[in-house]
Amino acid sequence: MTQHCDDPVILNQWHPLSSFNEIVVGQKHRTVLLGRSLFYQQTAQGELFVWSCDNVSFVLPTKRAYGFLWTSLGIPPDELFAVGEIDEPDRQNVATGVFGVNVSFGRAIENFLDMGHFPFVHTGILGEEPHTEVKEYDVDVSESRDEIMATRCRFYQPQASLASEAGADVDYIFRVPHTNCALLYKSSPGYEAEGRMDVIYMFLQPMGPEWTRAHTGMCVIDVANSYESIRYFQQIIFGQDKSILENQFPKRLPLDSRAETPIRADKSAIAYRRWLAKKGLTYGVIPSI
């Protein structure tokens, strides 16, 4: 787990360390990012510090965004990707709690983008047999914004809302604005007419090339769903995905097109692999031959 990282593509980015919910003020916390052990702390005055465990004078930049403490081991861009919804005042941002998963961040992102597994891994919650079809959707890689968008995604959900017994197709939008962060947008119940969406986010902290700390959460408008039940739901979903992810080989995401067999439902995953390859990423992936 302490393999040294020398990949500038991933070093020169912001990475999440912890949700502020899980930081005890005044206490020194310890974690690992890209193979390096770090301390982080929030003082009573609200100042944030992140520094290397081996070298007290190696102090890292900090950023506060979307309810999380972010840092970088290199020279990150000025701004983190924008998620307008999270800052809206009438929303609840429910961080799920960080989980460890023994797989590379790339595999976890692909799992987040994938719908085909809903009836099999999240049976009765996000999908159900025989409604297994992944209908054709659109994928766009924006050069200017440097992100991937998958739109017109829809999948049959058994209990589409808490109010109904029947299942229905739910519309999703997926967005990957960062090598190890992804977002899912779905219609906010009660706000469909206004076109407002709830956001589910996954901000991954690569501890090692095959070890990830997964920070997930939901940013919703509707207060009817209590904080606890949202968190419960997210944890169940993540727990179900974790055991699949940990059984994938190789653990690093293979970027070569001949490593695995894609189907049309994997369009977003293929776009993600190509996007990473184009960036020249070498950490946590198996680059193309």
Place this chain on the structure above:
Amino acid sequence: MKLYDYELSGNCYKVRLFLSILGLNFDTKPIDFYPGREHKSKALLSLNPLGQLPIFEDSDATFCGSDVILSYIAENYDKSGFWYPKKQRLSIDNWMRVADEITATASAARLHDTFFYDLDIETARAGAHRLFRILDEHLWFSEKRGDDWLVETPFPTIADISCFPYVALSEEGGISRMDFPAIRRWCDRVKRIDGFITMPGIFPTSKAA
């Protein structure tokens, strides 16, 4: 009946699983075990001073500890008498001690790897490994005698319910079950018990032939 429950807890799952197999209805009070540490809150400490889950309430009595709860439910609600038969109680209780050891090792490893608990992972894994070897040997020879379960009975007992979850979740703590083929076959048999339900991290198996 009311269960103070955490969805990702193997110990709570033991109770949920047994209640489902017996076809019993019960109320659930979800507890924010992680990251909220609600089980250490004043309210819950007043119910269980040990600060652990599951906690079970029935007819004005409160029970703590999954093995105690399983025994209670079996004695009071199992009409068949198969799940905690009097003749095998000592043996079953022994296996529930083993289940505690499995919790102390395999579950601890899982807490470390998944929930970032600070504990000695190598000792936990080595301990689980040692226990699994014992369990695998026991199950292998039981199979040779024609027995499918931990205790020498034709039906599963709460011994099997008690040992199953943290064995089945062991890989989340980095403990592979590849060296324990008898354990893997026993897990399939447990998953085929009528009324079996899953929890995140435990998948169903195919239907028997």
Place this chain on the structure above:
Amino acid sequence: MKVDLSQWHPVASSSDLPLRHVYQGQLWGHELAIWRADDGHVNVWENRCLHRGVRLSIGLNEGSELRCLYHGWRYANRTAGCTYIPAHPADAPARTVCNNTYQCIEKYGLVWSAVAPERSFETPVTLTDTAPLTLRAIPINAPSDLVQKFATDYPYGMVTHKSDTSMTLQSGASELQLFFQPVDSGKTIIRGLLIPQPVDPIVALRHHNAMMTPLRDKIELAVSGLSPPRAIEVEFKPVAKDLAQMPNINTAGPKVEFRAKVAKKWITSQNVMAFRLEAFSEQFPTFQPGAHIDVSLPNGMLRQYSLTNGPGQTDHYTIGVKRDVASRGGSICLHDDVQEGDVIAISAPHNNFPLRRDAVKTILISGGIGITPLLSMAQALKAQGLPFELHIFVQTAADLAFPEILHDLDGLTKTYMGLSPRATRNVISGVLANYVAAQHVYICGPGVMLEAAREAAKKCGWPDEAVHFEYFKNSKEIDYKTTFEIALSRSALTLQVPAGKTILQILRENGIEVPSSCEQGACGTCLMTVIGGEPDHQDVYLSTKEKASNQKIITCVSRSKSNQLVLDI
């Protein structure tokens, strides 16, 4: 320690493979998913689904297929070929997606395999003519050469035989043979066989287990001070180039590249002859329900026949051929001239009639010999417990083909005998009434019945996408009298199609390879995309919607209404 991937080793005990279980093994660092199908066949596969790399050892052994836990892909017994991809229920897996397999053989209570064998399995000379007792396997966290060294001290008897991979110890008239399975660079499994079988096996099993335990502990203690060896790095084979790309429409051709032996020929009903075809040495490719094969007949003709096989029946192909005196002679040739023991050439299965497995209910309607593909579908649906009805229309009871399969489907079928065309139409209308979303109907039978069924489906509100039909022949009169031009957009060619010649023929005459099968507008194999012009559809394969879209054409019979057609080739 030298790694020799060509060596054969035992990788599991027979008793490790009860029905409906998947055993996780490993050899030289290569993980294996080992499972026994309901027909007894043992499969040793690479422990990795080629879709997204998830272990197959956590997959579900459903008896004739192994299902991956991640996306539910199904892989057939023996071939490891993918038979169904739930995310795209309307497509037969477009090409042969096949997991990597290893050779294996089950003998002496053990399953033997090799990662990269150079020779087929040779029974170790010490085991010939024996019926040993298989001991409990003992995994040891140490390399196999070290384990072997310590094993010479095993308290049993003298070492009488030693090889790279095994050791024999003699004690009086009994022998203990130890095989050292190299799991990885730092792990070995000792698999012992006791010859002959002792009087009290349980006592012997317990004894040796008790003796092996301290041996294991001793060996592990010996390596405990050392740093563990690096795990053997396993290279994953890249998938075939065509599989690595986004799939296109299936363009399987009529190549009859397999030699098949007619293993059995029998009369399955009045006028219908059944043939069981088996491969020689190679394994027949995977089929999916609804698939057909091209059969090259001794009289030079090429005919298509649907497979009736149920799921996992991958060691043969069974077809049913109706004797048709009015035909061009294909069926007569099969009935009269082809005998048991003959060798004929067949193609790999093609599937232009794939079965969706995501319907809330599937209705199967068959007329006469049209039952053949529907039998395969019915067996697949039944094996998965999916709801369906099979409606069989025949003239008389003597016309019911494959009664043994029908017997197994008892309760799920309804048979109608000797109905007039009108009565048939009424029954079909009744069956198709009350359409609900996500139902699907598959119809196969004489042209007249298909037309009636399609009309009835439309009247009852069935959408085009839910109605699937397969014509065995196109009984329409083809009008070959028109002349027109075809422009090939990607080849920059313009060709003339004169009266009396088909688009298919003209393309082939100009060196363009086009796959085909029935060549009468029924099977869909020669389908092409149209990007300009108005096709004159003369086929029976395309749906009404597809014909109206003017974007597809069946090149073996269809022509053009406009002066020019632009094809996307």
